[in-house]
Amino acid sequence: MSEELGITVKKDEDISEWYQQVVLKAKLADYSPVKGTIIIRWQGMAVWEAIRNFWDPAMKEHGVENHYFPLFIPESLLKREAEHFEGFTPEVAWVTMAGETPLDERLAIRPTSETIMYEMFSKWVKSYRDLPLRVNQWCNVVRWETKMTKPFLRGREFLWHEGHTAHETREEAEEEMRWAIEWYRRISEELLAVPVVVGRKTESDKFAGADITMAIEALMPDGKALQMGTSHLLGQNFSKPFEIRFLGRDEKNHFVWQTSWGISTRMLGGMVLLHGDDRGMVFPPRVAPIQAVIIPIGFEKVPEVLEKARELKALLEGEGLRIRLDERKEYTPGFKFNEWELMGVPLRIELGPRDLKEGKMVLVRRNSGEKSSAEFSDTGAVKDALEGIQQDLLNSARELMKERTAEVEELEELKEVLEERKWAIINHCGREECEREIEAKVTGGPRVIPEEGGEPSGGCIGCGKKAAYRVYWARSY
Numbered sequence: 001m002s003e004e005l006g007i008t009v010k011k012d013e014d015i016s017e018w019y020q021q022v023v024l025k026a027k028l029a030d031y032s033p034v035k036g037t038i039i040i041r042w043q044g045m046a047v048w049e050a051i052r053n054f055w056d057p058a059m060k061e062h063g064v065e066n067h068y069f070p071l072f073i074p075e076s077l078l079k080r081e082a083e084h085f086e087g088f089t090p091e092v093a094w095v096t097m098a099g100e101t102p103l104d105e106r107l108a109i110r111p112t113s114e115t116i117m118y119e120m121f122s123k124w125v126k127s128y129r130d131l132p133l134r135v136n137q138w139c140n141v142v143r144w145e146t147k148m149t150k151p152f153l154r155g156r157e158f159l160w161h162e163g164h165t166a167h168e169t170r171e172e173a174e175e176e177m178r179w180a181i182e183w184y185r186r187i188s189e190e191l192l193a194v195p196v197v198v199g200r201k202t203e204s205d206k207f208a209g210a211d212i213t214m215a216i217e218a219l220m221p222d223g224k225a226l227q228m229g230t231s232h233l234l235g236q237n238f239s240k241p242f243e244i245r246f247l248g249r250d251e252k253n254h255f256v257w258q259t260s261w262g263i264s265t266r267m268l269g270g271m272v273l274l275h276g277d278d279r280g281m282v283f284p285p286r287v288a289p290i291q292a293v294i295i296p297i298g299f300e301k302v303p304e305v306l307e308k309a310r311e312l313k314a315l316l317e318g319e320g321l322r323i324r325l326d327e328r329k330e331y332t333p334g335f336k337f338n339e340w341e342l343m344g345v346p347l348r349i350e351l352g353p354r355d356l357k358e359g360k361m362v363l364v365r366r367n368s369g370e371k372s373s374a375e376f377s378d379t380g381a382v383k384d385a386l387e388g389i390q391q392d393l394l395n396s397a398r399e400l401m402k403e404r405t406a407e408v409e410e411l412e413e414l415k416e417v418l419e420e421r422k423w424a425i426i427n428h429c430g431r432e433e434c435e436r437e438i439e440a441k442v443t444g445g446p447r448v449i450p451e452e453g454g455e456p457s458g459g460c461i462g463c464g465k466k467a468a469y470r471v472y473w474a475r476s477y
Ligand SMILES: [Zn+2]
Pocket: 428, 429, 430, 431, 434, 435, 460, 461, 462, 463, 464, 465
């Protein structure tokens, strides 16, 4: 493979340029003619579909029903919950004209759907018998980013799903918020092999309009944190302005308690950043668009090799695996090895005349380069190798996270740790002014108060007063 086809920078030297090359060259996405937006190509879309195929049935089993709400949200609706509106104002894209005619009311292009959904909830919920109400939609949203955009990580339009629920009690809603974040942890760790910290956002950092925001945060190789998903306890912050009331078991009227939660194609960015290497993409096998590629060797001279390769493909596909057979004649095996490595296929299966004679195939793991030999029809060996790669990716990401997490007590130490591309766990008093003061002195900000964070080990790192909690502090995407 020629130089321009491969990745031309090292991940360690320029992660930003490396990331863009991997995304583009491994056909995850491409830039579109509209600035800040991308085309998600087949390798990216397949991962999003794998997430959806895993998560959608779990939601349905929980009683969540899929809907579709309009892309347009009237300004009056968006404004009804003031804090929520303020949180989104700078990023809202508006439709103001129809042809040459100005519209009577501006329409926002959906930045999120709380308001339009809750307008409907107020019609749909009458009694406690209508609860819990669980609505989800898979859709796109638009947020007109002014910061530098980056494929998947920050863009003006992205795909996501948004779940919205209404409950009789706060306790029930809180449980729902936790149910969703636990599933997001599983999606991140079990599918994408991206380990995360689960926790609560600080008061200043939570979703505008939420009582509690929970998030999963992953540590990237450059020491920046990436928020991989959020789940909010909205309390009655929306049910009051939107008048979502129900006649309770006590024959009295009550406002519902609500949650909302979502994950987006941003997750794909985290997967690329964490697992890709100097040769290109490395897909975790469970979401890999192609799980194994078969490369027949010397089949121009020994046609039987190709026959056996086709037989093997059918055998593996019969086991439900996603297999590609590269029988192109115009490229050498070496070229094909490089190309499929760049494309991130987790496992390569080599099949040559000598292997054939011995009734064997050669398995090469993308992540480690480890080679092994297996009996030709041993589909179990292929499955084991894929599972092994999945576990290895998660384990080495966990290792990285462990190495790059530091508990610090002093501001000077926090500064150093952040410069060393780590994230820190600090003690904090929980006051917003104090948070701002720390932000003025070091880079980054509070990420998440871990669920299993333990008790503070000393006074607040900023002001020395009694610490309320331990919180992760990092630069972020
Ligand atoms: Zn403090």
